[in-house]
Amino acid sequence: MTHFKQRILSRTLLLPLFLFFLLAPSPAAGARISVLFLGDLHSQLLPVSLKTNKTTVFFGGLVHGAGLLAKEKAAEPDSLILQGGDAVSGITWLHFSGEPEFSALAAAGVQAMLLGNHEFNYGPEHLKRGLSFSSIPVLSSNLTFDDWELAERVSRHVILKSGDTSVGVFGLASPNLSAQASPGPRVHIDRNLEDVSVKMIRELREKGAEAIIALSRLTREENANLASSLEGVHAILGGSSNEETPNALFVQGPNGWETLLAESGAYGAFIGKLALTISEGRTDREKTSWKLLRVTPQSGRHPEVERIASSFENRLNEALISTVGIFENYVDGRSSTVRGGESSLGNFICDALRWRFKTDIGMINGGGIRGDRVFPAGNISWKTLMEILPYNNPVYIVSLKGSQLRQILELSAGALKGGENDHYDPNTRPHTGAFLQLSGLRVEYSLKGEPSLVEADGKLIRWGNRLRSLSVFSDGEWRPLDDDRVYTVAVNSWTAGGGDRLFVFAEGTTEKTDIRDIDAVAEYLMSRKDKTVRFGKDGRIRITDS
Template structure:
C-alpha cells in the first residue's frame, strides 16, 4: 500500500515537471550555429586579422561539413563608425548578405544615427532580423518579426528569436522613438510559450544583444531555450557555459568577442529534446592563417576606397599617442578625453565642458603622427552635435555624482540596471573632481528614477577666469557644453535633460574638434589631474 502511494506520488510529480517544461521538444539531432557579434563596422581585416572576408572563408568551410544543418547568425551592433556615418549600413550588410546570413538581431548601435538611418540600414539586410522586446514609445511593436523558423536538412525545426539590451534608451542617441522591454526573463518566457504552443519547434535559439550577465540570468530563470548566442558585452568565450534553469533545464551560452576577430562555433547536440553533454562552443580566430574570401573582399573594396578618399584630408600633427582605450576612457582621465572636452569648451565659450567616455571610440592608442578626418571620425563616429546650457552648482554636483556612479570600485557590486553605464563616465574640462569609489554610488534605475543619492564626489572645483580654482558653489550658475546625447538624458543624465536650458550650437562635435585642432596647429593634450579617483 505504501509502495503504491509512493509510485502514485512519483507519477504525479513527474507529470507536474513535464507541465512546467515545454513539451514540444522530442527530436534528437545535431546543428551548428556560427556567429558574429559586435562587429561595430570593423568589416575589413586589420594587420591581417579579422574582417568579414576572413569570416566568410570559415563560414563557407564549416557549412560544407554538414550542408543544410549549419546556420550563420549575427547578434547585433553590426554598425558603428565612419562606414556607418557615410554609408548607413550598406557596406556592412553587403558583406553579411554575401555570406548568406540566416538570421540576425539588433544591437543598440544600429540606432546611433537616428530612426531614418536605422531603417535604411536594416532595410539592406537580405536575411530576417528578429527582436521580440522592441516597441515604439506608444507601445506598438517595432516592425520586425519576433521570431523566425528555419528547417534544417536533418528535419529539425529551429526557432530563432532576439532580445536587445534594456538599456537601449540610455546607451544610444538615436533610439528616442523606441523602448526595449526591461524584464528579460519575462520576455524570454513569453517567447518560449508562444513558440511552444504555436510552432512546436525542436530547438529554440535566443540571439541576445544583452550581455553575458543578462544571458546567464535569462538561462537561470527560463526553461525551454536550448542555446543563447550572445553579444553586447564583447565577451570572448573560449568555452561555452552550460547553465541550469528551472526544473533542471540546461541552456548552452556562447559569445564571440567583438570586431569580427573571432567566429563563434556552437555544436548543438540534442538528446530527447534537451541539450546533451556532447554539445560544445568554441571560437575560430580570424587571424593570418585564414585567407580572405575573394568574392566578399571584392564586394567590400569599393566602400573602403570611397571612405579613404573622404577621410584622407590631413589636419595637423599629433605629437603623442592619444588614448581611447575602453578600459581607461570609461574609468579615468585620458589625454584624448581632455582634448575633446577642451575643444567643446573652446568652441562654446562655456565655463565647463563634459564628454561621455562611451562616445569616444576606437579602443586603442591612436599613434603619434598626422591626424586626419579619418582619425577623428574613428574617435567620434556617432554624429553627435554640440549643445550648451546653464546649470546650478547643485546640478553640477549631481552631474558628477552620475559620472561617479559609472566607476566600479574594488569591492563594488556593480548593477548596470541601477547605475550609470560605464560609457557614461565623463571626460571633463574647466573642472577638477575627486571621486571616492569606496563611498555610496548614485543608484538610478533604467526609468531614470533615483533610488539612492550618491556620495562619491568628495571635491569639485571650477576653473576661474584668472586661472585659479574655486570650490563649486551650489547656488551659483555655470555655463556648460556637452553633446546632444548627454544633454538629452543619455546614460541616465536626467539632471541635464530636466534642466531645460540647453540649445544646439548646430555643429557636429567632429567639426568642433577639427576646428580646435586647426586653431592649435596640433592635436596635443596631457593628463593633468582633472580627475582623481580614490579606490
C-alpha cells in the same frame, strides 16, 4: 510594480509554459543542430592588421570570416549562420548607411541577425536605410517601434530549419540601449527580459520550434541571471563584452533545465561553432560542444564579400578627407598643452563625452589626446579627428563617490611637473599623460603642494596635497563637491580600468558602452549649429604656484 510582484508574475507565466512543454512535440532523441555564430563585426570587412615587433599579423574581418563560413557550411550543409548584433560601427556605418556591411553579411549566408547598440548610433532613420540593403531577418524581441517601416522590418523571432529540426531564434536588446546609443523617443524598450523571453518561448513552441536560441546584447551577468530564471532556451549566444568565450558556460534554470551561454568576440576574429544535441527536449550536455574557429588569411576568401569590401575601401579613403565640422579658430593640441593645464581641445572633448552620455562629468587623460601640434581653423575631416583620437577607445561610465573623485584629481595633479624642488620621477609619479582634462568640474591645483606618489603597479606610496578647491556643475549652478554623493563620469576604457596609475577609477562601478570616443566627439561636433566649434578656455582648471 514591485520586484516581488514581478517575480510572482514571471513564475505565473512559467507554470503554463512548463505544462506546455509536457504536451509539445520534442525532437527525436539525439537531434543535432549546428550553429555558426558571428559576433560583433563593427564594420570590419577587411582583416585587422596588428604589428607585433617587426611582424604584421592579419586576423579577423568578414572577407576571411565568410571564407571560413563557406568551408564549414560545405562540410555541414545544415548549419545555421547567425549574427549577434553590432555589425556596424564608426565612419563606415555613418558614411555608407550599412550598404557594405549588410550586403556582405547577406553574401556570407547569414540567416538571422540581432539589432545591437551600434545599429542605433545615428538614429532610427539611418538604421532604416541600412536595413534596406539586405533581406536578412533582423530580430529584436524587446523593442517596439512607432515607425511602421521599422516595425515591419524588425521581427520578434524567426524559425529556421537545421536538417529536420525547427529552430526558433529570438533576440534581446540591451535594457541600457538609450544610454549606449541613440534610439530616440520612438523606440521603446521592454526591460522585463524574463517576461519577454517567456512569451517568445511560448510563441516559438506554438509554431513548432523544437530548439530555441536567444541572441543577446546583454552583459554576461545579465545573460547568466536570465538563464537561471528560464526554462526552454537551449542556448544564449552573444553579449556586450566584445570578448570571446573559449568555453561555454552552462547555467541551470527551473526544473533542472540547462542553458548554454557563449560569445565569439569582435571584429570577426573568431567564428563560434555550436554543436547542440537535444535529447527529450533538453540540451544533452555531454554531447553538446562550443569551440572558437580562428579567422586568418588561411581561412580562405569569399569572392563576393571581398568584392564588396574592396569597392568600399576606395570610397572610404575619400570619406576620410570629407568634412565632419568646422573649427572657427585654431586649437593647441600639443602634448605640453593637454598634459600641463586647461586645454581648449580637452574642454571640447570632455564636453562631448558629458553631452553624449548624459553624465555628471566628462574626463579624458592628456595622453589620450594625440596629434602633438596646433590644428588650424577651417574644415575638419575624419582624418583629423583620427589624428586627435587615434586609439578608438570605447567610453565607459564610471560611478564614483565624491571622495573618490577628490583622490583621482589628486593623482591627476601629481602628474603635473613644476613647482619648487619638484624632482619628477616617472618611477614613483603618475605619468604626465595621466593629467585629466575635465567637463562638469572646476578645480584649482597648487604646485607648491606635495604630489601624490604611486608605484608602477598602481600601489599608493603616499597621497599628495595639490588639490586646493573643487566644485561640480549640478542643477544649473556650481556647487561644492559632495564627498558622499555618487557621480557618473564618462571616460575612456583605459582610464576607467585604472590606467596611468589612476587606480581609484577601478574602485568605481563601471558600465561599459560600445561607443568609441571619436564617434562621441564627431556626433557632438555634427550636432552643433552649422557643425561649428569655437575653442576657448573658461577657467575650469586653475594651476597656481602659491
